[in-house]
Amino acid sequence: MYNELGPSGKPPGGNGVHVERSSSRMKILLADDSPAMRALYRRVLEKLGHSSREIVEAQESREVLRAFQNLFIPIDLVIFDWDLPGMDGIGFMSHLKTLGLSGSVSVLLSVNRQQRALLSQAAKLGICDSIDRPFTEETCEQKLRSMGTVVAGMKAESSRKIRPVPPTAEPDGDIPFLLRLPSAVIDDLLKHS
Secondary structure (H helix, E strand, C coil): CCCCCCCCCCCCCCCCCCCCCCCCCCCEEEECCCHHHHHHHHHHHHHCCCCHHHEEEECCHHHHHHHHHCCCCCCCEEEEECCCCCCCHHHHHHHHHHHCCCCCCEEEEEECHHHHCCHHHHHCCCCCEEEECCCCHHHHHHHHHHHHHHHHHHHHHCCCCCCCCCCCCCCCCCCCHHHHCCHHHHHHHHHCC
16 A cells, blocks of 8 residues: 655656655655545545645555655654554554654554553653544544644754664564553453453
8 A cells, every 4th residue: 555656657766866855845644544544634634735645655554664664755744543453553653763753753643542541651752642533524634734733843943864764673672562562452451351
């Protein structure tokens, strides 16, 4: 699902060509396994003036990791489903911290009531905000407007340079193992104990 092509229809860069993005453009990663949720986020983002070229989609954790390995397309804002297959919100925030991006990438975590209790752990790993599911399109629009303002402010503070990203990152050792598990696994463990 992860897909980003340059103007020629091929991936940007290659053969030593330096690709530079306009500072006024954002790159937004929609990480949600639900096609309906990705469509809702995309619709709201386009309503807010973002072009489809600014939006990258991922439906599982491997695609999220690949998006952050692309040195030519730095991500500014991530809308992340806490229940994404293969990685939960804490795991994602830990990954951003390991990559050294927790201060330069804004994150909107889509959470349910049970996951809200874990947001303080995620916030210790980097800048993030949350939106409670279920939500209306209007609520989503308000939240994304505020996230766009945060991203614009972060870009104004420092111009981010493209830097190499390690191909794999180990989870933060300070986070207990159980907190790195997807919430569905934790719920299942608690039911059977």
